Amino acid sequence: MVNNFMLGETAWCPGCGNFSIREALAEALDELEYKPHEVLICSGIGQAAKIPHYLKVNGFNGLHGRALPPAIGARIANTRLKVIVESGDGDSYGEGGNHFIHNIRRNPDIAHFVHNNQVYGLTKGQASPTSDPGMKTGIQVSGVVHPAFNPLLTALAMGAGFVARCFSGEKEHLKETMKKALEFSGYALVDILQPCVSFNKVNTFGWYRKRVFFPELNALDDWSQAVKLSLQWGEKIPLGIFYNKPRPTFESSQKVLTGKALIDIPFEPKELSKIQEEFI
Amino acid sequence: MDVNILVGGAAGQGMDTVMNLLGKTLVRHGYEIIYTKDYMSRVRGGHNFSRLRIAAQTPWTPVNMIDILVALNEETYLNHISNLSPTGRIIFDPDSFSLPAEERRGLPVELLKLAKEHGGPVMANTVAVGALLVMIGLETGTTEKLLEEFFAGKEGIAEENINALKAGYKSASRKCDACFDLPAVKSDVKKLFIEGNQILGMSALASGCRFLSAYPMTPSTGIMNYLASKSGELPLVVEQAEDEIAAINMALGASYAGVRALTVTSGGGFSLMVEGLSLAGMTETPLVIIVAMRPGPATGLPTRTEQGDLSFVVSAGHGEFPRAVLSATSHEDAFYRLNKAFDLADRFQVPVIFLSDQNFADTHRSLEPFDFGRLTYNRYLVEENEINKPYKRYEITESGISPRALPGQYPGEVVLIDSDEHDEKGNIIEDAKTRNLMVEKRMRKLALLADEMDEPDLYGDTQPERLILGWGSTYGVLREAVDALSAAGIKTAMLHFSDLWPLPRRRLMSLLPHVKKSYCVENNAGGQLAALVRKETGIPVNRLILKYDGRSFMPDEIVREVERDGK
Numbered sequence: 001m002v003n004n005f006m007l008g009e010t011a012w013c014p015g016c017g018n019f020s021i022r023e024a025l026a027e028a029l030d031e032l033e034y035k036p037h038e039v040l041i042c043s044g045i046g047q048a049a050k051i052p053h054y055l056k057v058n059g060f061n062g063l064h065g066r067a068l069p070p071a072i073g074a075r076i077a078n079t080r081l082k083v084i085v086e087s088g089d090g091d092s093y094g095e096g097g098n099h100f101i102h103n104i105r106r107n108p109d110i111a112h113f114v115h116n117n118q119v120y121g122l123t124k125g126q127a128s129p130t131s132d133p134g135m136k137t138g139i140q141v142s143g144v145v146h147p148a149f150n151p152l153l154t155a156l157a158m159g160a161g162f163v164a165r166c167f168s169g170e171k172e173h174l175k176e177t178m179k180k181a182l183e184f185s186g187y188a189l190v191d192i193l194q195p196c197v198s199f200n201k202v203n204t205f206g207w208y209r210k211r212v213f214f215p216e217l218n219a220l221d222d223w224s225q226a227v228k229l230s231l232q233w234g235e236k237i238p239l240g241i242f243y244n245k246p247r248p249t250f251e252s253s254q255k256v257l258t259g260k261a262l263i264d265i266p267f268e269p270k271e272l273s274k275i276q277e278e279f280i
Numbered sequence: 281m282d283v284n285i286l287v288g289g290a291a292g293q294g295m296d297t298v299m300n301l302l303g304k305t306l307v308r309h310g311y312e313i314i315y316t317k318d319y320m321s322r323v324r325g326g327h328n329f330s331r332l333r334i335a336a337q338t339p340w341t342p343v344n345m346i347d348i349l350v351a352l353n354e355e356t357y358l359n360h361i362s363n364l365s366p367t368g369r370i371i372f373d374p375d376s377f378s379l380p381a382e383e384r385r386g387l388p389v390e391l392l393k394l395a396k397e398h399g400g401p402v403m404a405n406t407v408a409v410g411a412l413l414v415m416i417g418l419e420t421g422t423t424e425k426l427l428e429e430f431f432a433g434k435e436g437i438a439e440e441n442i443n444a445l446k447a448g449y450k451s452a453s454r455k456c457d458a459c460f461d462l463p464a465v466k467s468d469v470k471k472l473f474i475e476g477n478q479i480l481g482m483s484a485l486a487s488g489c490r491f492l493s494a495y496p497m498t499p500s501t502g503i504m505n506y507l508a509s510k511s512g513e514l515p516l517v518v519e520q521a522e523d524e525i526a527a528i529n530m531a532l533g534a535s536y537a538g539v540r541a542l543t544v545t546s547g548g549g550f551s552l553m554v555e556g557l558s559l560a561g562m563t564e565t566p567l568v569i570i571v572a573m574r575p576g577p578a579t580g581l582p583t584r585t586e587q588g589d590l591s592f593v594v595s596a597g598h599g600e601f602p603r604a605v606l607s608a609t610s611h612e613d614a615f616y617r618l619n620k621a622f623d624l625a626d627r628f629q630v631p632v633i634f635l636s637d638q639n640f641a642d643t644h645r646s647l648e649p650f651d652f653g654r655l656t657y658n659r660y661l662v663e664e665n666e667i668n669k670p671y672k673r674y675e676i677t678e679s680g681i682s683p684r685a686l687p688g689q690y691p692g693e694v695v696l697i698d699s700d701e702h703d704e705k706g707n708i709i710e711d712a713k714t715r716n717l718m719v720e721k722r723m724r725k726l727a728l729l730a731d732e733m734d735e736p737d738l739y740g741d742t743q744p745e746r747l748i749l750g751w752g753s754t755y756g757v758l759r760e761a762v763d764a765l766s767a768a769g770i771k772t773a774m775l776h777f778s779d780l781w782p783l784p785r786r787r788l789m790s791l792l793p794h795v796k797k798s799y800c801v802e803n804n805a806g807g808q809l810a811a812l813v814r815k816e817t818g819i820p821v822n823r824l825i826l827k828y829d830g831r832s833f834m835p836d837e838i839v840r841e842v843e844r845d846g847k
Contacts (some may be wrong), residue, residue, distance in 0.1 A: 040687050062563075269619075
């Protein structure tokens, strides 16, 4: 089947975990019958953030850590756009940590796919916020000393309505999860374990394969179960949608965003001249 | 003649209420006024005061002399009594403090007691307005109507306030024997009573702005407040961002996706936005940023005024990219000029910085209603039949301006923008040739922008010997200084800049080299406009008249400095 979204070459290393993420997203968008001009991917800086160049979509490839704010702005301007944020662990949880926290509170209708390889790839191998303690790098010469940032637990604590973990080695599961995230009404976080074959010698495909599993879930709206799963890391790493319970979106709190898209409302300055009457 | 009123007290005592009520009353009666605020960075206590000047012609600035001093506490009395004219009067609450025995100008009004009798202590301000009306010879009718409008829908509150107003009026009329004569009213045209921040907010709306993201920062917050108050009734979203970095990036996202967007801040917030400013430059995304200046560096004097960020905004950002920097000469000019900022941003696909300051932001004036028909609204987007398919966001053109389409606008076409150097389609490149082409494409726009800059406003003697340069909110004070110097027989003119970058040079080059002495008047310590003029023209300004204590100039300060060089 011809995919409407796939484009040609990339600048990724051979064997990179990003490849299957790109394919999964292209297939998910196709299967949900989106057209390229209806989709906007916002990204920051890093290898993952190059993805708007490797898919046929509208793209805002902005600054390091700043993918979420323009995504919100674009979503507000034109609610006809399907807005996706795609970027790495350093971008989403390090430089962009503040935006990550506050956009969960905002809850705009945006799917956030984080390529989490637990290392800084583009700057050649420094620790990221999600690196496990002990990992040695050119900067963390005695090994990482800080505990790893837990994005799923943070998202759940902040009230995110859709929280999932995937593995780029499980492409079908990733694609199906992406589809659910894209269809979710509100902010949806999918943290994707994505081995960096060049710089992360610890968390390799083999390392993840040995550990990941699909737990049996009783219900998708059980918050304490989701919290328990988000805390599980080490010998066994659970995958799946941990939590799926919509809450009112940012858009629904703004009357002007629920009818026509802002961009479609016509404008003529003269028609506004009566707004000065309150000052008379 | 002029009447000058100063109301002072601790923060939280409600000087704003008094002045807004009195100001609007006066404007409804047809008087010309200006009202300025001097306030501290604290919520309660301290010493805050407001000045209101009523004049025969629209007054440009407040003056130091006081005719009526409303002292809501003793500190106000002690701070300002030296400026009270010999025939002036002091309204004060005898239950709060007493005047010295020899002071004959006092008019005691039991503000708090009367307020409590008619509703509550919060109405002390309304009582004071009642007393003020007596002194300037106005009846209470117009103010009563205003109170009804102001408290519409809040049962009983308007009535209590009206009673408090009348009580103040009655109390003062029993004791007042020297009312002030107000200047003659010129016309019965309905006028606005409005402050700088409200004007900018209204202009943004009337320019088609649909999205504001900002982080509150004095003195820009008033713009945000105004727009937020309209967001329920008009197609507009106002979002308080988590920080200024988010604010500018959100606005860029909204602009990219197709609505006119705005962010507002002051120097410290703009510092955080600079990364995003550079992104706007690289991605060629239109954006208007209002920087309401206050003294720095760092947090500086949060509620005071300064023109200290001109050098910063002209050069802010890593790398090289075209931008425009505008400010306004007057409150009236600001309404139309911010519209120009939005137009330039869209037309040239560049960031446009609009410089305001606390002095402008917080000053109220009486003004003729604005002509909304004079505003332009053109998005300069490419039509589908003009697109070379596939669409290239950064197509190389002779003008440097690439055809702009919006994401989703044309089925089959996508719009890709990138902060990395990119090719015509927006894809990342590193080759030297494309880099050169893109830098040159962007920089070509600078020459076009230069053509759009308005020459500085020339006012005063047509063959001046002395030339005063200035910019932004000093316009009114410079006008009054030029008038005073001309009246004293000194041939003086001023060149006042509203458009600052690219610096318009024609009038500068034709005048500056030919005058006997040139001055630059600025609310900063470095003489930033003078430095810019020298950098762009090679001509130095002879003398700098600078003020950086956080307060705006008074005309006599400038007159005194210029007169030091003899007549």
